Amino acid sequence: MQLYPVGIIGTGKYVPERVITNHDLEQMVDTNDEWIVTRTGIKERRMAAPDQATSDLAYHASVKALAAAGITAEELDLIIVATITPDMFFPSTACLLQDKLGAKKAAAFDLSAACSGFIYGLSTASSMIATGMYKHVLVVGAECLSRITDYTDRNTCILFGDGAGAVVLGQVPEGRGFKAFELGADGSGGELLNVRGGGSRMPSSEQSLADRSHFIYMAGSEVFKFAVRIMGGAAEEALRKADMDKSEIDLLVPHQANIRIIQSALNRLNLSEEKCMINLDRYGNVSAGSIPIALAEAVEQGRVKEGDRLVLVGFGGGLTWGAAVVVW
Ligand code: UT7
Numbered sequence: 210m211q212l213y214p215v216g217i218i219g220t221g222k223y224v225p226e227r228v229i230t231n232h233d234l235e236q237m238v239d240t241n242d243e244w245i246v247t248r249t250g251i252k253e254r255r256m257a258a259p260d261q262a263t264s265d266l267a268y269h270a271s272v273k274a275l276a277a278a279g280i281t282a283e284e285l286d287l288i289i290v291a292t293i294t295p296d297m298f299f300p301s302t303a304c305l306l307q308d309k310l311g312a313k314k315a316a317a318f319d320l321s322a323a324c325s326g327f328i329y330g331l332s333t334a335s336s337m338i339a340t341g342m343y344k345h346v347l348v349v350g351a352e353c354l355s356r357i358t359d360y361t362d363r364n365t366c367i368l369f370g371d372g373a374g375a376v377v378l379g380q381v382p383e384g385r386g387f388k389a390f391e392l393g394a395d396g397s398g399g400e401l402l403n404v405r406g407g408g409s410r411m412p413s414s415e416q417s418l419a420d421r422s423h424f425i426y427m428a429g430s431e432v433f434k435f436a437v438r439i440m441g442g443a444a445e446e447a448l449r450k451a452d453m454d455k456s457e458i459d460l461l462v463p464h465q466a467n468i469r470i471i472q473s474a475l476n477r478l479n480l481s482e483e484k485c486m487i488n489l490d491r492y493g494n495v496s497a498g499s500i501p502i503a504l505a506e507a508v509e510q511g512r513v514k515e516g517d518r519l520v521l522v523g524f525g526g527g528l529t530w531g532a533a534v535v536v537w
Contacts, residue, residue, distance in 0.1 A: 215338040216386030216535060218379040219280075221273025222505035223266050224255040224372040231367070238363035243422060245367045250468025253378060254353045254370025254493030260297040264305040266373035266498075267351035267507040268308055270505070271310055274347065277508075278377035282310040285383050286343035287375075288317040289334055291326025293404070293526070294353045295319055306349065315347070321403070324464050324525025325392070326350060326497035331521075331533055332390040334378045347512040357404055359424035368466070369425070370493035372504070374501025385516075388534040389450035391443050398435065398528035401428045431527075436470045439530045441477030444522045447532035457518050464523030465489035465499040471500035474522070486512065496525065 227285035230253045231242040235524055257266060267290055275282060288310075290303040322329040327350035334346035351373035360366045404421030407413050417423065440463060448455055455478045463471050466486060475485055486507045495502055500523050507513050515537055522532040 210325050210340060211533065211537060213341060213376055213380045214383055214386040215335045216537070217376045218381065219274045219276070219377040220375070220501070220505040220508045221270045221277060222372070222374045223273070223402060224502065225257045225261060227347045228253050228257045229256050230281055234367055237360050238365055238366060242269045248469070249368060250489055251367065251493045252490045255372055257353045257371040260454065261353070263292050263294050263351045263353045263373070263428045264302045266353065267349045267375065268309045269305050269345055269404045270351065270373040270501070271306060271349055272373040274299060275335060276377035278379065280345055280377065282312040283314060285312045285315040285345050285347050286428070287314045287334065287337065287346040288312060288345065289320055289330040289348045291320045291322065291330045291350045292319065292357055293326070293496055295338050295393065302351070312347070314316050322525070322529045322531070323527055324466065324494070324496045324499065325523045325527065325529040325531040327500045327521050328390070328521060328533055329392060329529070330393060331378070331387070332531070334359035335387050335390070338378055338380065344379060346378045347375060348378060349532050350499070350501040351374060352496045354425070355495055357423065358424050359421055359473070364429055365425050367425050368494045369480065370495050372492055372495045372498045372502050374498050374503070375506050376504070383534045386452065388536060389447045391447040391450065391532045393443065393530045394526045399526070401431045401435070401528065402526040404428070425440045433467065433470065436466060436524050436530060437473045439468060439524045440474035440522055443524070443530045443532040444474065447520065447522070447534045451534040453518065453534060458484060458520050459517040460519050461505060462500055462504050462521045463518060464525065465492065465503060466494045488492025494519030499523070508532035
């Protein structure tokens, strides 16, 4: 079978206007700006307006990605939305987005791999284009995490923000595009990071509401240890598959969970901070939205040039992880 080279041909991001600073959070829980900045690197995050849901954020990011790619929504063959905060159980957020965009010829589905969802989506879309099944696929990472964040829990509420990033994937010239993916999961760690309520195991009830089980639960330090181990490891494995050395990386675009996790990955990969896209100080952790927002912002800032070698890497609930090597 002939395989076509596949790459990212357009990027876009959208974050809601409302800014929640660390000082705002000081009014809600027993915390302080100094603790949050030194332990996480986060200074502020965005919060969706009451009338905005995940598909609305995804829509704004997608419009920009389509414009950057120079194609219309009607030219899309498939839409994949990676999210853990869909507008509703079903229809999928991807279907809602398909309608908003008027992408009449596109198939559409959501993908659930928490913060690794965008990388999982890239690898799925890339395979479909490489085999010639599709020409253009829109991959979106979008979240309204504020809707599942417990603003009485200082262990988690300081971390999360809302936003969306989108990319259009298509064929690219030989030598460019995706060189390797590394995906992984360890379901035995599912208890460390989850939202237990509202599913088939624990349907919504007065009790599930009273137990606050519709909010994110996280065993922070356990997830932290996993993240430190897996970020560098997944990136190294993807590089090995791409037959590339870590010294060849021009830009690392990591999941924006915690500056200390990012720094540990930089140490392991022997990279300086200049070779890393960091924007968690302004947006916090946007789960599946973090990597595509950071990527779109790197492109906006002119930090990505033709021929640059990028490594995208993330980890999250599941537990899951994913890394991609792409030549721009
Ligand atoms: O994308 C999803 C994946 N999620 C992540 O990547 C998050 C990974 N985890 C982390 O980033 C870190 O574990 C946190 C930032 C969540 C927590 O940092 P930590 O250094 O692991 O702190 P800790 O949980 O060990 O807590 C240390 C202390 C505790 O006090 P005691 O028991 O030592 O007296 C906490 O109660 O800090 C306290 N603490 C806080 N203090 C002020 C926890 N949260 C806060 C807070 N403000 N917001």
